[in-house]
Amino acid sequence: MIRKGLLTLGSLILIVLIGGATFVASRQHLTFDVPYPDVTASTDSTVIERGRYLVRDAAPCAGCHGDPAQEASYAAGADVPLSGGFVFDIPPGKFYAHNITSDDETGLGKVSDKAIGRALRYGVGYDGRALLPFMEMQGLADDDVVAVVSYLRTLPPTRKAVPPHEFSLLGRVLMATALAKPIGPAATPPARAPRSPSIETGRYLVESVAICRACHTQRDNRTGELVGPHLGGAAGLTETDDPAHSWSAPNITSDPETGKLAQWTEDQFVLRFKQGRILDGSPMPWPGLSKLTEDDLRSMYRYLRSVPPVKNDVGPPLVMVKP
Ligand code: HEC
Ligand code: HEC
CATH class of the missing domain: 1.10.760 (Cytochrome Bc1 Complex; Chain D, domain 2)
Structure with a gap:
């Protein structure tokens, strides 16, 4: 039975x-x-x-x-x-x-x-x-x-x-x-892209063109689904050409303790972007972003300052995951 x-x-x-x-x-x-x-x-x-x-x-x-x-x-x-x-x-x-x-x-x-x-x-x-x-x-x-x-x-x-x-x-x-x-x-x-320096232009660039959330919002590593707070940072971004390291994209909200945006004025933000890639091998698309017009960078800053701050510390940008 x-x-x-x-x-x-x-x-x-x-x-x-x-x-x-x-x-x-x-x-x-x-x-x-x-x-x-x-x-x-x-x-x-x-x-x-x-x-x-x-x-x-x-x-x-x-x-x-x-x-x-x-x-x-x-x-x-x-x-x-x-x-x-x-x-x-x-x-x-x-x-x-x-x-x-x-x-x-x-x-x-x-x-x-x-x-x-x-x-x-x-x-x-x-x-x-x-x-x-x-x-x-x-x-x-x-x-x-x-x-x-x-x-x-x-x-x-x-x-x-x-x-x-x-x-x-x-x-x-x-x-x-x-x-x-x-x-x-x-x-x-929109039928026409917003172009004048404004929060609206910044929102368009960050959310629809540069897609900052693709890296700066935590994903589920198996399915790719966005699971963390919007632009609150993400750990465990891997680069296929360097399996020994894993990158973290910092929290880019204006949370006073853990958010990058709280540490920078608009001018400092513009200067940082103009500098381009500092950390060798960083997956952030600095080569292109460093060439954005000053107006567009200012718009992005103003929009990012308007995003709800979240407290989330993802640690240093580069960590060794395998010896
Ligand atoms: C994060 C990586 C990534 C970015 C950024 C990206 N692509 Fe792609 N693209 C892919 C991948 C992967 C495929 C293949 C997708 C598939 O076959 O399902 C693809 C496919 C395509 C295709 C072919 C679609 C088809 O009908 O098969 C076009 C056209 C394209 N991308 C254009 C662009 C343009 C233009 C941009 C920038 C505005 C862009 N991609 C940004 C990864 C990317
Ligand atoms: C492909 C992934 C990726 C994308 C897309 C991306 N970032 Fe990043 N970002 C990173 C990583 C990884 C770091 C940490 C390494 C570094 O500083 O280069 C970083 C660092 C930063 C920093 C801190 C830089 C510093 O000097 O401390 C800021 C600010 C930033 N990103 C803003 C943005 C904005 C705004 C966008 C969209 C316009 C964006 N990122 C798109 C991956 C990305």
């Missing part, structure tokens, strides 16, 4: 496991029919220049899509080819940043302006897949999406095939469940 019961339980578990595996397998290649935004690349030099500023300086595109072999030139401030290949080796799998130069075979050469716009705005790839949630720029204003696409069109082609992603079991389960739908904008993005 007991043995029979156990046998039934065993078969039940097996059925659930097979069912689960089939469910996961059946949901690995879902596609989404999301409408294309109205994006047409412009050849106007002012629009392209704005796109260059966004892609190279304000948004961290080059930090992920830049050629990893040219990391030293990128750190020194050069506009390296955005030919992709950087690998995120994380629990859900090994994921490669794409080649976004204009190469026909390995880059965006044959991808339409609207499809690039849709990837940025609605998180749907040109093949209809829900993109992995690495690019949190869905809030880019309509005119800035056009500017970004216009600039990408000017990049000379670099022929370089990037390996396909490799999903771990956890990654496959996540793709079938939590990540099975594309991520669009949280609120309707």
Whole structure:
């Protein structure tokens, strides 16, 4: 009787496991029919220049899509080819940043302006897949999406095939469940990006363009979900080229004891950004951020001062995790 019961339980578990595996397998290649935004690349030099500023300086595109072999030139401030290949080796799998130069075979050469716009705005790839949630720029204003696409069109082609992603079991389960739908904008993005020095411009830059929370808010290291207080700092950021160290991104709220912003005046903040990277190997996209206009830096400071302060000490920026 007991043995029979156990046998039934065993078969039940097996059925659930097979069912689960089939469910996961059946949901690995879902596609989404999301409408294309109205994006047409412009050849106007002012629009392209704005796109260059966004892609190279304000948004961290080059930090992920830049050629990893040219990391030293990128750190020194050069506009390296955005030919992709950087690998995120994380629990859900090994994921490669794409080649976004204009190469026909390995880059965006044959991808339409609207499809690039849709990837940025609605998180749907040109093949209809829900993109992995690495690019949190869905809030880019309509005119800035056009500017970004216009600039990408000017990049000379670099022929370089990037390996396909490799999903771990956890990654496959996540793709079938939590990540099975594309991520669009949280609120309707503005038609025109705010530009004048103001808290509003700062909010736009911090939250929709530079995505400071990507590092300065604590994540769950397995799923990538943001779990800590907004901009309250994050420990345990790992860099794949240096597994011995782990970086912490400080609390950038204005909490008087633990927040970086409380220690700095607006002028000091501007000066610190103009200095760029001080700590060797820091993952913070200093090369671009150090070139932001003074107005934009002042706007960012004013917005950050308006963020609710949180008490959270994440320790020193660089810690040794393995001897
Ligand atoms: C944190 C890293 C990261 C940043 C920052 C980033 N990307 Fe990506 N990007 C990726 C990864 C990883 C993929 C591959 C995603 C996938 O296949 O699901 C990708 C894919 C793409 C694609 C291809 C989408 C498709 O249809 O397959 C485009 C276009 C793109 N990125 C443009 C940009 C631009 C422009 C920026 C800056 C505004 C940017 N990315 C910033 C990591 C990043
Ligand atoms: C890719 C991860 C990443 C992103 C994105 C990022 N940071 Fe950081 N940030 C770090 C890390 C790691 C440190 C600590 C190492 C260092 O100081 O370079 C840091 C340090 C800082 C510091 C302290 C610098 C000092 O001298 O003590 C400030 C202020 C800061 N970041 C603000 C920002 C702002 C504002 C943004 C968005 C515009 C941003 N960061 C985007 C990772 C990041």
